[in-house]
Amino acid sequence: MTCLNILSGGAAQGLVRSLTSAFRAKTGLDIEGEFGAVGVMADKLRAGRPTDIVILTEALVATLAAEKLVVPSSERNVGTVETALAVRTDHPMVSAPDRESLREALLAADAIYIPDTRASTAGIHVAKVLELLGIGETIKSRLKIYPNGATAMRHLAESPAARPIGCTQSTEIISTPGVILSGALPPGCELATVYTAAITVGAIRPHEAKVLIDVLTAPDHRELRTSAGFLEPP
Known part of the structure; x- marks a missing residue:
């Protein structure tokens, strides 16, 4: 079957999957491509990867424009996606209503699962938060860093550690079996990121790309966006 080619941040993977059948019903196409750290996805587009549509952070899409x-x-x-804490489903929830409780929760963990601290939205932010809390060096050896949040959460779900914790975007936590959303980051450490879809200049199927954007943003699919972890965009 002919496919629509996508490059997307990992935050949108669960939502795209949930709406693939609706898109297929309208176009007869499947969706193929990659989901991962937004910086890596943008570089793949810059390198000439055949792509019809991107779903990346609002700021990065503006740069690409x-x-x-x-x-x-x-x-x-x-929609808007919050960066949040995750725990395994068989572990107690971790609450961090303020900076000090977040600091204590991270110091108490014996393994901390996060995405790429150089190319992913959440990973870059987590690195800044660790420095803000003054524990970057203290917990450095406990960091388990993976190319994207979805991969980090899969490893958290299988972690042999006694007190593991994860931090990435809420959508990646929600879409991963074996882990559960434990709570958003507290004031002063929070991050809410707007994700934007756009058609590429070199799109082979721009009409179908627009159909996917319409499906993703349709009022009728608001509940699906919410259940996937997206808040309504500003």
Whole structure:
């Protein structure tokens, strides 16, 4: 079957999967491509990867528009995603209503699962938070860093550690079996990221890409977006 090619942040993977059948019913196409750290996905587009649509952070899509790699008039915000804490489903929930409780929770963990601290939205933020809390060096040896949040959460689910914890975007936590969303980061450490879909300048199937954007942002699919971890965009 002919496919629509996508490059997307891992935050949108669960939502795209849940709406693939609706998209297929409208176009007869499947969706193929990659989901991962947004910086890596943007670089793949820059390197010439055949792509019809991107779903990346609002800021990164704006950069790609300035680089004339996506069509500015096609940009549409899908929703806002919070960075949050995760625990295994068989472990007690961890609450961090303020900075000190977050600091204590991270210090109490014997393994901390996070995404790439250089190319992923959540990973970059987590690295900043650890420095803000003054524990970057203390817990450095406990960090388990993976290419993206979804991979980090899969490893958290299988972790042999006694007190593991994870931190990535809520959508990646919700879509991973074996882990559970434990709570958002506290004031001063929080991060809410707007994700935007756009059609690429080199799209082979721009019409079908627009259909996918319409499906992703349709009012009728608001409940699906919410259950996947997306808040309504500003």
